[in-house]
Amino acid sequence: MQKEMNEILTSIRWNELDHYGRNFLLTWEKSRADLEATLKVAEIFRALHRQGKSFRQFDTGIAVSIFRDKSTRTRYSFASAADALGLSVVDLDEEKSQIAHGETVRETANMLSFLTRVVGIRDDLYIGQGNTYMQQVAEALDLGFSEGTLHQRPGLVNLQCDIDHPTQSMSDLAMLCRHFGSLENLKGKKIAMTWAYSPSYGKPLSVPQGIIGLLTRFGMEVTLAHPEGYDLLPEVVTLAGQQAEASGGKFELTHSMEEAFQGADVVYPKSWAPFAVMQKRTRLLSEGDRRGLTELEQEGLAQNRQFSSWECNESKMALTKNGRALYMHCLPADISGVSCEQGEVSAGVFEQYRPQTYLEASYKPFIIAAMTFLMTVPNPKNQLMSLLKT
């Protein structure tokens, strides 16, 4: 184990990394070396944890979280990653704060960062806003550090925005590496990122966007499938195509779940709201148009119902490679007959793959810890070496 960990450590391209003092907002803003380093450090942390060893880095320090949407697992993952590194979480509850006073983002970001090592933000409700807000925070942190207000430049982690969900997609990637043995082995593997039916409405687009925006970089054959009208952000779709070409993979779009499942090594069936609906919703929300919102929700649910056959079930799974593709989900899934009458996945398929979905989720704390570690520890290689020696 020790030897294996040392090999992983040595295989990281330390000279090419550009993490320290940076942000982790969109995976496609990070180099391949950066992504690989994140995966590898997460793997080392996870191995240490399995051995009951601590990978604490800091004696004291703060991790600030800002959740602008409900969250269980990401909140827990961020808190446990922070704790594992030796940081205490301060959660900015905007209801209990004075933010409403018209305070600027620049000011809030500085006021919450004097002793802070990392800031994690979830802001995924409004199209065009979450990532923009995170960029403003990033600029404020740069400014505060350059002006000397902040003695250290905190890392900034996107815990889900309107565009990407990098802690999820990187955990998914870690799970795929585990499943297929290595990152290299992903080449040529076929993954179906498909829409699935849910009796709910307004689910963010960041997971499917994150998946196609990340996995196309590793030579995978990514098929995006959704009913007509459930488009993702056009920029991300375009990017996915370009990345697939560059990496020697494929990126295809279809409007048939069955077609996407055909021969797939991996399936990722997950509901989301159409981009156009999310845009309209964002506008109505900003206008405070309650009636419009209720109507839009009714329309959205009715639109969804037309595609209730988009369920991942035994017959669809039979279409996949040898009938045993890996089923993935960011959880919680809408399970037919369990959490809803009819949903994204049949109870049988979900239960068969349940332990794998739990494993998939279990990578998240280690991924967040790795991101934070690489952004905030000035000499990460030496730190890891001394960790592995103990």
Add this chain to the structure above:
Amino acid sequence: MQKEMNEILTSIRWNELDHYGRNFLLTWEKSRADLEATLKVAEIFRALHRQGKSFRQFDTGIAVSIFRDKSTRTRYSFASAADALGLSVVDLDEEKSQIAHGETVRETANMLSFLTRVVGIRDDLYIGQGNTYMQQVAEALDLGFSEGTLHQRPGLVNLQCDIDHPTQSMSDLAMLCRHFGSLENLKGKKIAMTWAYSPSYGKPLSVPQGIIGLLTRFGMEVTLAHPEGYDLLPEVVTLAGQQAEASGGKFELTHSMEEAFQGADVVYPKSWAPFAVMQKRTRLLSEGDRRGLTELEQEGLAQNRQFSSWECNESKMALTKNGRALYMHCLPADISGVSCEQGEVSAGVFEQYRPQTYLEASYKPFIIAAMTFLMTVPNPKNQLMSLLKT
């Protein structure tokens, strides 16, 4: 002190313990050896704390709390016990989480346990539900550990359910050991666990049930007193009788507060709602019957008012052994003329025993720390030995 602590440590029947990787849900599910070990470890931790010494066990790690009812002291006790062992608390606020999505208990329990050492749950509002929920969480943790999702099996502590309140009753037991000098000395001591009047309604039954379910095991003469119609869970009453017989103690039931106080060494006057009312309330809550609930509350308060003479006051205390029984309460008490017009205890009696009630409460953090320690540290004896050496 050092020597005394070492004697306590040596007196623990280490070979008989069955704590590691287990839960602490109902005291009557634990062996006498387990209960004694918990008391003794708590005593060692408390002694270390008095000396200003740390009994930290973990470098990092998470303690998850789930409070389904309001709490001040238990919330604080859990948090300070966690901190004392080196753990950071993540509180699952179900309103801020995605639990409402129809997620299963199994899934939530796993998602919140990747780096978790202990889970504490308060769920005491609904008859038939709190303990059931905790058992589901326990099974989920077993499953997650056996499937490899969890690298360690977190301990699970009942912070009050519909049946028992073991962190309270064990703190009470610690207080009794202190008061009478030892666990052995409790034999033959008479304790009156009696209902008392309160102008509020719907108080849980877990404290009186916890007391009769625990103290009957140590040869005490336990008298349960309440007005007719204020019965406890029949199973627990039956169990208390059986345990008293087995331990050489007594268990009696009376409908007179005075009779119970007669010659008592200890009195524990405390309000609770009748079991039948709690059952009806649970049903109305599940049906969302607001009108029914309001009517039930009015009935409950009116019923209570018939028994407003059930107050622990100077004249009742005069009936106890030498007129100076120990007065106990889990706090906060409804104090006549202080927190309400007329309540469970007169201001004079409460003030006389106030410092003792505070001491009684002060054991809780150490009890919770001891439970957690024994459930999560693989070699507790060695750990304590090295703690005592420093």
Add this chain to the structure above:
Amino acid sequence: MQKEMNEILTSIRWNELDHYGRNFLLTWEKSRADLEATLKVAEIFRALHRQGKSFRQFDTGIAVSIFRDKSTRTRYSFASAADALGLSVVDLDEEKSQIAHGETVRETANMLSFLTRVVGIRDDLYIGQGNTYMQQVAEALDLGFSEGTLHQRPGLVNLQCDIDHPTQSMSDLAMLCRHFGSLENLKGKKIAMTWAYSPSYGKPLSVPQGIIGLLTRFGMEVTLAHPEGYDLLPEVVTLAGQQAEASGGKFELTHSMEEAFQGADVVYPKSWAPFAVMQKRTRLLSEGDRRGLTELEQEGLAQNRQFSSWECNESKMALTKNGRALYMHCLPADISGVSCEQGEVSAGVFEQYRPQTYLEASYKPFIIAAMTFLMTVPNPKNQLMSLLKT
């Protein structure tokens, strides 16, 4: 740096200090030696932090916070100070607690202090109540410690009450020492603590009271300026006058912002509600008179609007010494054209001094850590000496 820090340490008048086991409620209850020691320890902690060094003091322990008003920066400052010393924060959310049961302050204070090192309280909404509440908590902590319920006497820090805001005023004082080079250099410097217009209502008086109550002790020439009718607490105004006389400074009152700015070295323009309005508001709140409160708010806002010319802008700044007085604010400021149409300060002036206001705020975590350190560490000098050696 090392040498400089050692000189600061040696310059503290250790024998005159009376911090240990005490409270920090009002700056004027503390001796000059105590205030200087707080500033100096904060400076040492800040220097260590800039060097990336920990000043952790405790292995484990709890810091309890009680916020009875919204807060972002003070909440963060308290949490990060606690963490830096090695303490975990338990926040008493009175809505989630059982406080409403009519529990006494004495009881709550004890129940939350068994393993607690410091308690921080914000209670600034009601005239005549915040400081009174803190005094009750202080007495309860003394009692609990003397009765043996508490094994250690937690420190108590006023995080803003109706009378003073000492963590703010001490941070401001630290900023002034930095700006003018030393505490000694403050002698004869002129500061204008002036009211400023804000389109909001009901802002506490504790900041201006804290400033005049602290800075008059160091030989500064303090001018308090506000429109007629916006008086502060008479006792504090009287005290400021006495202190100025004793310290060889000046304390003057004017109703002209321009007059106060004339030749000032420092300006502190900040809105507050008139004392009389706050008193009326406190009464209406206790009576639950919603209509009266709405009317009072309308009156207050209308009264404010008469003084909308009380804005700190370029032309007013031109009146100050060499036109470049230091602009101070406790933040968040009401910035004209940024956070409101017209407010306390013009956008140009604020932006010019923004980095300084951020620096001013950045002292707060170190000030709170220093207060806590001096109240809770029995041998602070030795502790600091060993910190500086590492």
